[in-house]
Amino acid sequence: MNAEASLGSIGETAALARIFPRLPGSAFALVGPGDDAAVLTAPDARFVVTTDMMIHGPDFRLAWSSAHDLGWKAAASNLADVAAMGAVPTGLVVALAAPSGTSVAFLEEFADGLRDGCAAMAPGCGVVGGDLSVSATLTIAVTAFGDLEGRDPVLRSGARVGDVVAVSGVLGAAAAGIRLLFSDAVSEGRPDASLASALRASRPEITAQLAPTPPIADGRLAALEGATAMIDLSDGLVLDARRLAQASGVGIDLDAARVGPGDALTGGEDHSLLATFPAGARLPGGFRAVGTVIVDTGVFVDGLPFEARGGWDPYEGWDGGDG
């Protein structure tokens, strides 16, 4: 098989035959890819499900993200939503649409990113099905599943006044990474692969943006320790804390010193976990306290209302030309 083969030149069936063997299997699959549908176990007769799309342009630049990064990040962002329910990820289905000239090697590297991301963040979780199409716009749609192991799901709506507000995972690193890329990895107005690569070697924020590693296992640990509410930090601490506060009918007061400097308050795309725990609870895994649930509405920092919207909105985002 020609290493230069493209999706368009060999067709969907042949491309899938090359990708399939590289995809991670799921320990929960009773019937894997290859039939009309897959069959997964749902040990406690329920399953958690979430879906998220990544679009070339608003969501990533091919000059900056490798195919491996894209597979990894597509896994990470969906696994984080499963973790935020207090569930253990069990499987993914992956739909990918790519320009017909896309090399099969690119698709293989994407599959490797899914495999390595699952292995690093959610061992036992794998790809149980998918779809491959041709499109002018490279598009990745992942749906992820999880098992609650008999527990109630941890919703956004359960925070109670007096609870400790805690975070597991980095805050602001992904936002610092995208800012760095726009300031230092653009050449003649376009994303530049060489500059990004050089930058990445010395700046961990770049990898935090392009291939984040959220603390997936901490979702389950939070549920086991009695977390009252939880949310994935996809749009930034303040914006997502506001969502959790609103769903719970409470206010959240963040401690600026504990949150940290820079983009920690408002930077998006870290996919870290924000959870609330009863006062005095042991904080599990990587969780550390960053604030308190209060009788009020909205988000406060050191007792003062934080009115700035904060966070990441794909509709107000970047469109830095081709790349």
Add this chain to the structure above:
Amino acid sequence: MNAEASLGSIGETAALARIFPRLPGSAFALVGPGDDAAVLTAPDARFVVTTDMMIHGPDFRLAWSSAHDLGWKAAASNLADVAAMGAVPTGLVVALAAPSGTSVAFLEEFADGLRDGCAAMAPGCGVVGGDLSVSATLTIAVTAFGDLEGRDPVLRSGARVGDVVAVSGVLGAAAAGIRLLFSDAVSEGRPDASLASALRASRPEITAQLAPTPPIADGRLAALEGATAMIDLSDGLVLDARRLAQASGVGIDLDAARVGPGDALTGGEDHSLLATFPAGARLPGGFRAVGTVIVDTGVFVDGLPFEARGGWDPYEGWDGGDG
């Protein structure tokens, strides 16, 4: 709210707020849309899952397909894959990426198509989650779930020599519809909405192509009657029969007179169901016999090998300009 509002002008959150109330609920949802993930029941501790993408260009033309058609067809094509396992559809997650100028009215009509399609084909099934993004290419990715009600899944691999080969649903209508559209609903080389609309009023093949109604409930009935193998006819009778025959290690001999004329042998996109039943079994629902499982390899018609590939390949398909 302005009727002319677009996805880009009001943003993802406001657009979702208008779409949500129109989406069909699922009788199987314990936690519906609005949290990080949904929670569905899986009564027998397993669930069936399949995913399928529809891309503007290769998969549909906006001059011919209404938003309602797209919602309906996205549901239909995924529900058919669930049905082909012998399962009852329980839920969908829907990711939609659209150009920023797409009107919110279009998105609402798309949601209505999902609602009406679920109500017509799979009552009790509904949308439990989704994602909305901006993309230059209108893209729809649906993942569908089903419940096996304690039965084994009906795989492609179970056909046995001597079984009856049967079909439920139309054969060739969707292919006849797309051919009609290309011959009679193109103006100056482009798909034409007025011509398509006039044609649709008198030719049911057009609706069979743009908003098919596969016999979803017959998947469950086939399983209850002991179907040994089953597949959704997405790529045409011959091509999908070949897949089933190959997976089962048998040959399939089709009876031309029973299959019918025109596109019935090779036309794709009907999403009808092809199943094999033990000889003498009562054929349930809309199933009628079209052939026999034989000791051989591949597909035969009236005893003669059918070598033509047949069927629908998106990589060899049409690209008829904008529309």
